[in-house]
């Protein structure tokens with residue numbers, strides 16, 4: 001694998017999930033694979049899980065790992081071509097990405113969407129500039145439209161915890177005070193549509209995701225109906241795709257509470273984290289044995305390690 005930005009970069013999804021679960025049992029079985037190889041993780045936005053789990057995954061494979069919080073510690077980057085750089089930006093992404101490529105065997109990049117210009121975000125402007133200029137294999141650490149390492153960890157978690165061959169998985173929209181990216185739900189939908197699950201998306205009217213990601217999903221505005229007999233409930237806020245990046249008024253009653261689980265007695269509750277307690281998801285659920293969010297976050301290591309292993313094998 002030379003590029004990991006979406007489920008479409010994976011030739012065999014089930015095999016990658018199985019690989020992650022094998023690595024969970026034997027984390028150091030390939031500790032020489034990454035010897036003398038450098039992984040550079042570049043963050044243009046904050047991170048907790050992605051940063052630590054991917055760093056750990058690289059180290060488990062014997063890699064040297066460098067983390068650069070470029071938004072805080074690097075020179076201010078210019079992303080546009082054809083500008084006279086006589087303002088606040090100091091270094092063009094053309095040079096910055098090319099130089100990082102000189103120092104690295106694999107690069108990871110996190111770049112959130114601006115949520116202002118849909119065409120710009122959905123063309124993956126920033127991420128694709130790294131791909132173009134750094135010339136080494138790249139793994140997405142969440143780009144404008146997708147979060148594939150999260151989605152792979154989610155599928156690994158479902159595979160690991162499921163109690164029936166084809167579980168019912170419900171992605172349910174949650175309230176928030178500010179506009180968040182569609183990257184996590186887009187990506188989750190795209191991966192679930194390739195998994196062996198019955199997949200339902202429940203969201204208020206107006207929060208439809210781009211159809212590019214939801215082919216094969218059942219989409220409903222009726223949360224109660226969707227949650228019925230769910231095996232896994234994935235809670236996530238996202239802003240509207242149309243009008244782009246907006247929070248629509250109302251819908252506070254979409255927060256998942258214990259009461260809403262009454263017709264889903266076996267449902268396990270997932271969230272990618274960070275989660276705002278009692279806004280997106282009730283603390284009652286988070287503090288109960290229904291929640292698998294910590295287990296899910298733990299699986300981020302094995303997802304990242306499976307991807308890095310396949311990338312190292314292809315170097």
Ligand code: SN0
Pocket residue numbers: 178180181183184272273274276
């Ligand atoms: C990000 C998102 O894409 O939704 C990262 C999730 C892994 N989440 C946030 O930006 C949360 C910010 C907040 O203020 O709650």
